[in-house]
Amino acid sequence: MPDRDRLIACLPKCELHIHIEGSLEPEMVFSLARRNNIPLPWDSVEALRRAYAFGSLQDFLDVYYVGMSVLVTEQDFYDLAFAYLRRAHADNVVHVEMFFDPQGHTSRGIAFDTVVNGLHRACVEASESFGIRASLIMCFLRHLDEADAQRTLDAALAHRDRIVGVGLDSSEKGHPPEKFAHVFGRARDAGFQLFAHAGEEGPPDYVWQALDVLGVRRVDHGNRALEDAALISRLARDRVPLTVCPLSNLRLRVVPDLAHHPLRHMLEKDLTVTVNSDDPAYFGGYVNDNFSAIARALDLSPAEIVTLARTSFSAAMMSDDERAAALARFDAAVRQTGAR
Numbered sequence: 001m002p003d004r005d006r007l008i009a010c011l012p013k014c015e016l017h018i019h020i021e022g023s024l025e026p027e028m029v030f031s032l033a034r035r036n037n038i039p040l041p042w043d044s045v046e047a048l049r050r051a052y053a054f055g056s057l058q059d060f061l062d063v064y065y066v067g068m069s070v071l072v073t074e075q076d077f078y079d080l081a082f083a084y085l086r087r088a089h090a091d092n093v094v095h096v097e098m099f100f101d102p103q104g105h106t107s108r109g110i111a112f113d114t115v116v117n118g119l120h121r122a123c124v125e126a127s128e129s130f131g132i133r134a135s136l137i138m139c140f141l142r143h144l145d146e147a148d149a150q151r152t153l154d155a156a157l158a159h160r161d162r163i164v165g166v167g168l169d170s171s172e173k174g175h176p177p178e179k180f181a182h183v184f185g186r187a188r189d190a191g192f193q194l195f196a197h198a199g200e201e202g203p204p205d206y207v208w209q210a211l212d213v214l215g216v217r218r219v220d221h222g223n224r225a226l227e228d229a230a231l232i233s234r235l236a237r238d239r240v241p242l243t244v245c246p247l248s249n250l251r252l253r254v255v256p257d258l259a260h261h262p263l264r265h266m267l268e269k270d271l272t273v274t275v276n277s278d279d280p281a282y283f284g285g286y287v288n289d290n291f292s293a294i295a296r297a298l299d300l301s302p303a304e305i306v307t308l309a310r311t312s313f314s315a316a317m318m319s320d321d322e323r324a325a326a327l328a329r330f331d332a333a334v335r336q337t338g339a340r
């Protein structure tokens with residue numbers, strides 16, 4: 001294993017941008033389809049993998065929503081999330097903030113409770129089994145209307161103790177954050193933490209709206225913020241974290257190759273950047289694979305890799321005491337590697 005990969009493996013880290021439905025590996029798609037008697041448009045795992053040649057975010061989403069149609073029972077959601085948490089633990093991930101897309105399930109007649117009960121039980125049992133901490137962030141699908149998001153928020157209120165935040169995902173272009181201003185306002189009043197995908201394919205103005213109209217605490221992706229100098233200053237001044245997903249950006253053609261990924265510029269501009277996997281089953285890698293690929297492509301130094309992993313703790317939802325304890329453990333792990 002190259003030294004860089006050994007360092008990445010040794011560092012504790014948080015994963016702050018993972019869609020749990022995007023961790024559905026092709027083998028599990030087929031085993032759940034058999035279990036639930038769900039027809040699929042692919043006749044084998046290999047045929048499904050061949051469909052993972054995406055030209056854009058929308059190409060991916062078209063496959064992603066069909067893939068998640070095999071999730072039916074509480075046990076399915078449990079199995080999905082537990083498998084991801086086991087895999088994340090193997091990458092030395094100690095804290096996960098997990099997105100899920102309830103409307104991708106309720107629109108197929110699956111009860112909101114079925115989804116949340118399965119995911120929550122996996123988070124509890126993974127914490128008991130291997131100490132990983134995980135919480136749930138419910139995303140609104142931005143290609144649907146705000147009324148649908150409002151109904152989803154109504155359903156979430158009964159699970160206020162199991163869902164810590166709300167986010168915004170799915171097709172970005174043509175669906176600006178301001179479309180969801182009212183429902184985010186209600187979510188804020190109900191005590192949810194706020195997040196939004198912005199600037200993945202959409203323009204810098206969508207990042208401004210995420211900050212100023214929705215009031216998010218973190219921006220998911222944010223790549224295109226670099227096109228706007230005033231926005232860069234704002235993100236740096238307010239230390240707004242960006243949850244960057246290198247292999248996703250590559251596979252969805254947000255960047256032509258990883259050597260042209262904006263992450264180095266983000267670091268140079270003093271932005272609060274973290275590295276995440278987004279939809280690891282579809283994009284060819286979990287969090288350490290993302291670190292490894294971007295570190296190699298941008299020739300990141302050990303100190304830069306340590307900074308990226310450390311920033312994941314600064315950007316995570318934790319109490320001050322939890323953060324201080326986690327950072328102390330992180331710094332001890334770094335000393336053991338000799339990287340600092």
Ligand SMILES: Nc1ncnc2[nH]cnc12
Nearest residue numbers: 019169170171197278279
């Ligand atoms: N990368 C992504 N962008 C927007 N919506 C998503 N849903 C799952 N992955 C997504």
Ligand SMILES: [Zn+2]
Nearest residue numbers: 019197220278
């Ligand atoms: Zn995402």
